[in-house]
Amino acid sequence: MTRPAHVTVIGDALIDELRDPRGAREFVGGAALNVAVGLALLGEQVTLVAMLGDDEPATRIRSYLRDFGVRIVESPSEHGTSRAVSDRTDGEPRYEFNEAAQRRRIRFDDATRAAIDEADLVVVSCFPFDDAEQAAELRAAIARPGERLAIDGNPRAGMLRDREVFLANFTDAARDALLVKVGDEDADLLLGAPLADFVERLRASPATAAPSDAAAPRSPAVLATAGRDGATLVDGTDEVHAGIVELPGAVVDTMGAGDATLSAVVHHLAVHGVPSDVSGWSAALESAMGIAAATVRHEGALLRVPTHQSEGGS
Structure with missing residues (x-):
């Protein structure tokens, strides 16, 4: 594309409170917000659809998004703005979420549907797939998901009300997508199984059946992230690590490593289109891993680009 892609990101926006032996600090965050800001930093034209309350944290989030040129389409929250507390005072992080985060909802009104319809690419991250009504509204709102939808379930134990419902609805939505991201922690939380099993589950059956005179539906490309073991991209018979x-x-x-990785891969799709071979997917993944490596060398989840890598050339 010669112009920036229009990307609409749907999911969460919240305040991240980090507690560790040095004290407590707050960051504007949320997986979907991180992806939206990351894509804006990489040069795309981005709209974020997320729930905000009528309170001071929401004002901070709006200001932060304005600073990075991200448009916000708000879903109202009667419980205020979401907050996540990451307590690392004794080493291993523990997460707690307030009532707003646990009851998050997206309102699929005219403004939300317009933001989805105008997008070249739609990214969904940390969506309440354990709410069957919300999952159905999401699927109904996105036309041509196999051409433009990237999805990251991003389940969180502290926000998960029904694991089986979440797994079923996420799997159904993901099979219709162009790209789906899963992590080793997602596999453990949702399946109690290794990441490779989750990848196979997502690719086990095709997307919505095509008419007899149409081309057979494709399985989604899967971006599987495994922390210190890196990441793998699987598309058809192509697999790169x-x-x-x-x-x-x-x-x-x-x-912010996983969100930065997803942002970078989506950006690559926006700039170069869907890779047709291993070399194309390798370029996308290598660029993404460089961006993730730069991101984790700073506190917070703001996407960073390595000094040797330009934003437009991933």
Whole structure:
């Protein structure tokens, strides 16, 4: 594309409160918000559809999005703005979510549907798939998902009300998508199984059946992230793997690694289209892993680009 892609991201926006031995600090965050801002930093024209309350944290989130040129389409929240607390005071992080985060909902009104309809690409992250009504509204709102939908379930134990319902609705939505991202922690939480099993589950059956005179539906490309073991992209018979990229400086905060990886792959699709072979997917994944490596060398989840890698050339 010669112009920036129009990308609409649907999901969560919240305040991340980080507690560790140094004290407590707050960041504007949320998986969907991180992806939206990351895509804007990479040069795309981005709209975020997310729930906000009528309170001071929402004002901070709006200001943050304006700073990065991300348009917000708000769904109202009677419980205020979502908040996630990450407590790392004794090493291993523990997460808690307030009532707003646990009861998150997207309102599929005219403004939301217009933002979806005008988008070249739609990204869904940290969506309440354990709400059957919300899952049905999402699927009904996105035309041609196999051409433009990227989806990341991003389940969180503290927000998960019904694991089986979430798994079923996420799997159904993902099979119709162009790209689906899953992580090793997602596989453990939703399936109690290795990541490879989750990937196979997503690819086991085709998307919505095509008419007899149409081409057979394709399975989604799957971006599987495994922390220190890197990431793998699987599309049809093509499979590529990329390990962790070594950059100068220590790893400071891994919180935004997965969101940065997804942002970078979606950006590659926006710029170059869907890769047709292994070399294309390799380029997308290698660029994404470099961006993730730069991101984790800073506190917070704001996407960073390695100094040797330009935003427009991933």
